[in-house]
Amino acid sequence: MLNTILQLSGGIGLFLLGMSLMTDSLKALAGEALRQWLVRFTDSSLKAMFSGITITVAVQSSTATTLATIGFVSAGVLTFSNAIGVIIGANIGTTSTGWMVALLGLKFSISQLALPLIAFGAILKLLAKDRLALIGMTIAGFGLLFFGIDVLQQAMAGIAASVDLSRWSTESLLSKLLLVLIGFVMTILLQSSSAAITATLAALASQAINLEQTLVLVIGQNVGTVVTAVLAAVGATTSAKRTAAVHVIFNIVTAIFAFLFLFPGFVWAYQYITFIHKMDPVLIVAVFHTCFSLLGALIFMPFIGKFEQVLLKLLPEQESSLTRYLDDSLYSVPALAIAATERVLLQTLTDIYRLFIKFIRGEIITPMINTNELDATIKKVESYLEHMSVPQSLSDQQRLILLLRLAVYIRVLRNDLQEVAQVELLKKQQILQELPLALAAQLEKQIEYLQMQPFSKFPIDFVNDLTQLEQVSSEQQEFLRQKIIHASVNHQLTASQTLELLAAQRWIVHLIAHTQKVAVLLQQDQEVIE
Structure with missing residues (x-):
């Protein structure tokens, strides 16, 4: 027996x-x-x-x-x-x-x-x-x-x-x-x-x-x-x-x-x-x-x-609208866990871009920005990604790597948001106010694509426009820097104002570069998916 x-x-x-x-x-x-x-x-x-x-x-x-x-x-x-x-x-x-x-x-x-x-x-x-x-x-x-x-x-x-x-x-x-x-x-x-x-x-x-x-x-x-x-x-x-x-x-x-x-x-x-x-x-x-x-x-x-x-x-909904579907049970189907995380990251990116646009256009001021929910979302996404095992499928592995890169860029943009008050300095100087306004227009276009259901590939023309803006801002950086220093030498700016403007100019150039890299990354993401 x-x-x-x-x-x-x-x-x-x-x-x-x-x-x-x-x-x-x-x-x-x-x-x-x-x-x-x-x-x-x-x-x-x-x-x-x-x-x-x-x-x-x-x-x-x-x-x-x-x-x-x-x-x-x-x-x-x-x-x-x-x-x-x-x-x-x-x-x-x-x-x-x-x-x-x-x-x-x-x-x-x-x-x-x-x-x-x-x-x-x-x-x-x-x-x-x-x-x-x-x-x-x-x-x-x-x-x-x-x-x-x-x-x-x-x-x-x-x-x-x-x-x-x-x-x-x-x-x-x-x-x-x-x-x-x-x-x-x-x-x-x-x-x-x-x-x-x-x-x-x-x-x-x-x-x-x-x-x-x-x-x-x-x-x-x-x-x-x-x-x-x-x-x-x-x-x-x-x-x-x-x-x-x-x-x-x-x-x-x-x-x-x-x-x-x-x-x-x-x-x-x-x-x-x-x-x-x-x-x-x-x-x-x-x-x-x-x-x-x-x-x-x-x-x-x-x-x-x-x-x-x-x-x-x-059973009424009780969780946050952004993180409610980061379910641990999805880990058993890697493609679905990746898709759920992608959705949260894209919405988080949209929320960050909206804050930048509102601030550039003067719709909100620094004290009105509450990033507690945003920080909690980023923290939960990062924790969710940490516990995600490496999938066996090569395509899923590529998607996961791109998501990890996107999460890093979102963290970088969140840090850029901490210094968003620099926009006020830029808007006061005629030679510097064009860059933030051009960036706001590009961010609006990004949001339109990010909100599409299902998320579709960024048009190559749009990515090229953002790349061109990034190149122009980089090329103008030294010229604008010299203009600010020249204004300081001619006593049009105090020493502290000069330092603040130089920091603000460097900040907007970096912000444009970061948004351009995100657009390129998301276009790569869709190419992998397709």
Whole structure:
């Protein structure tokens, strides 16, 4: 019996490791595509649901899809009502694992094929780079997943021969509820409904349990996923809590309907409809699992608007508008964490530029500038970037490097803002007042591009204009410096006024250079993205 338990544990471990490798690699491969898909194909609840199904099937992880949804709701790119559709779709898409196990893992003995897949994937990971290395990890994970299923099946055959599970019949309501509880606990312990359902399918294929027991266990396993969602939302942003709430309510309500109506319907059909009775029980469970999620979609999709209103009232937004979507849970999908950080940095940059414009045009004075919120935002972004691990994808690595550079420039501009009072000195001198006004006009254009949704590439003409302004200011620096010194020599300026003007002139030249470098950097950023 001990050997059987060890074999069972090893099989589950191999499955989880394979699933983790495959999912992480697919998320890295599809990270940016995942982001673009959600932006383009979620403009209605129905399209959002199909997007959730498609993305989850592609990356084999409803968690990745859910986290992506959290990030884009927070960023304002995706409405919360459409996010509900994506989450419902993710619950349907995650049933693809059951179909994969039922049609391949338990129908055919592929353990001999699994080992070469693991070897080939590992070699590809070691020898190749970037996308090929990620594909290698995906292949190795796929092989490990099915090797784990084979080990699980053997262990379940041993359990069927040595343990009598007939006492867990589904004849009484209490027995059914106990089986639901067992399924619930299985998902919590394994931290994966896919692993719990796979172990259950292996037990069914080995005749350790019967079809009725399996169906009730699957209901409990689906409910068990809500614990992971709740734990992920503890201490997280309001968007994460709302998303978790959708997941919890969807699964619990669907489970109740499935227990009361879907389960009895499947049992009756299996007993009294001949062609269904002749079907492979494992395949019936895969159908049941999909019908479970489809039932939830039928219940919730017509009422998404009201569902959204209720959740918005129950969980009102409390975080800062700028930092509310810097969610730690997005770290597991690097492309999304990078996109969320980019959004905050671009808005922070916009806020800094607006302060410069207002001051140059005399709309505000130094005592009116309150930078406490700005400083808090910059500090939080820097902390968020510090905890972000280096992504595996080369394109994501390049995006992260550019974000780090942008964060440095924002810190430099924030320091420039401390000396914004220099503008008052420049505006009093006719030979110096043109530069700040020209800069203000360029900053206004930058803000227009920064506010575009989604953020688009800076036109090359605009970057060239700013570069030209930077060159002119640099070329004039020595000439204007000599003019100021000449005015001082002729006693038109005091010594202190001369020093102040020289410092102010140096400040505006540096500020123009910094804004030009930011524009060039953001243009590079878009070229990398495209």
